[in-house]
Amino acid sequence: MLITADMKMADLIHLDFQLLAVIQRIGINLGFREKTIDEVCKENDVDTDFFIQIARSFHDKDYFPKEKFFTFKAEWLIHFLRRTHQCILEYKIPEIEEKIKLMVEDLKETTRNYELIKNFFTEYIRELRVHMELEETQVFPYVLALSECIESKTKTEGFEKYFNEYNIQRYLEDHNDIEEKVFDLKNILIKYLPPPTDSCKYNSLLFEIFKLEKDLQDHSKLEDKVLIPKVKLMENELENL
Amino acid sequence: MVRILVAEPSYLVRKGLSTILNELKTVTQIEEISSADEIREALTSIIPNMIIINTTISSMPQVEEDIRKHTPDAAVISIFNTPIPKNTNEKTLSVFDDKSVLINKLRSQVKSVQQTYIQQENSEELSEREREVLQKIALGKTNKEVANELFISTHTVISHRKNITRKLGIKTVSGLTVYAILNQIISMEDIS
Structure with a gap:
């Protein structure tokens, strides 16, 4: 079903509960009563069209209006990406970490295999943090400064001072793939690790890993297909001011 | 599992192909892309056994080279936006082909892919x-x-x-x- 502005916000969640993540990350709280998407967005100072486009593309992987996304403010996108980082680092990752630790505890008498998994995941968390911190401390501030310059039609002082030498190409050069290890972890758990007796815990761990992978894929798609091309356009615009 | 990459700019045609492929009852993973820009990433991430590609995409610079480089063993099937004569090579499809023609060609291709290297793949043993x-x-x-x-x-x-x-x-x-x-x-x- 096509998501539209006159749809009730509560119905949207019934349609696809995964969109709860979008609603939370865009900065909207639950408790909608009978309000429509448009009404809820306006109350929360969220651009309705931006919300609709994000919700549609998270709901249906074939729907991805790239050009349309370029027209939205970079700030909105960054705000959304930041909340996603936060959610992944502060909530999803610790949850998986906790589950792995439990497995190690439960099985330490019989096998050391889960320590391997734990170490593998610890290494992954470190990489993920580095990756996300780089975006938080360099890329996002850069894009915000760039956007300010374009709005004021001149290179601002702050931009000249901090980012005159920087461009998005530099970021792309040391931008590494953060999904590969999750893919590996999934396959190791499904195919190669002898399963423990309590498969309920095991399944719930795998389930969380699948969700994390999907979340990271959606996140990277927004960064790679929208944010970065948009920043390139903005860089050109600044050049031609 | 046969992994198929569908590289076709038209959404309608892409969906149509996926629907037909899904009817084939072979366990398949189908990945869809719409332009030449996405091809390299798709080739390396899903490593397809079979590529169904519109000639408007395969004729773009670098595309054939990328395919040869990343997936030299994949079966490549071309889709033409124009009608093609009957009884042509099984590795060519036209958007004007009717269902029986399409399903026959695709089925025999998927089958031959399955026979050749799905076997190797199932014997997952490393050499x-x-x-x-x-x-x-x-x-x-x-x-x-x-x-x-x-x-x-x-x-x-x-x-x-x-x-x-x-x-x-x-x-x-x-x-x-x-x-x-x-x-x-x-x-x-x-x-x-």
Whole structure:
């Protein structure tokens, strides 16, 4: 079903509960009563069209209006990406970490295999943090400064001072793939690790890993297909001011 | 599992192809892309056994080269936006083909793909050589070091690595290390 502005916000969640993540990350709280998407967005100072486009593309992987996304403010996108980082680092990752630790505890008498998994995941968390911190401390501030310059039609002082030498190409050069290890972890758990007796815990761990992978894929798609091309356009615009 | 990449700019045609492929009842993973920009990433991430590609995409610069480089064994089927004569090669489809023609051509192609290298893939066992390469990679050696130690070229090491990744479904070095320990190819003490 096509998501539209006159749809009730509560119905949207019934349609696809995964969109709860979008609603939370865009900065909207639950408790909608009978309000429509448009009404809820306006109350929360969220651009309705931006919300609709994000919700549609998270709901249906074939729907991805790239050009349309370029027209939205970079700030909105960054705000959304930041909340996603936060959610992944502060909530999803610790949850998986906790589950792995439990497995190690439960099985330490019989096998050391889960320590391997734990170490593998610890290494992954470190990489993920580095990756996300780089975006938080360099890329996002850069894009915000760039956007300010374009709005004021001149290179601002702050931009000249901090980012005159920087461009998005530099970021792309040391931008590494953060999904590969999750893919590996999934396959190791499904195919190669002898399963423990309590498969309920095991399944719930795998389930969380699948969700994390999907979340990271959606996140990277927004960064790679929208944010970065948009920043390139903005860089050109600044050049031609 | 037959992995198929559909590279077709038209959403309608793409969906139509996916629908027909899904009717084939073979376990398939279908990935869709709409432009030449996305092809390299798709080739390396899903490593398709079969590529169904519109000629407007395959004629773009670099595309054929990328396919040859990343998936030299994949069966490539072309889709034409124009009508094509009947009884042409089974590796060409036209958007004007009717369902019976399409389904016959696709079925025989998928079948032949299945027979040729799905068999190899199902015998997921690594070859003796691949085990040796894996052991060294898992110990943290570079492609070059592995090549020197086994008296083979780096190129060969890379191609072994591709096969290992394809067979095991593990892409990163740390993932391969975990696999190697679980399967007693190396021991935990070796890496500490």
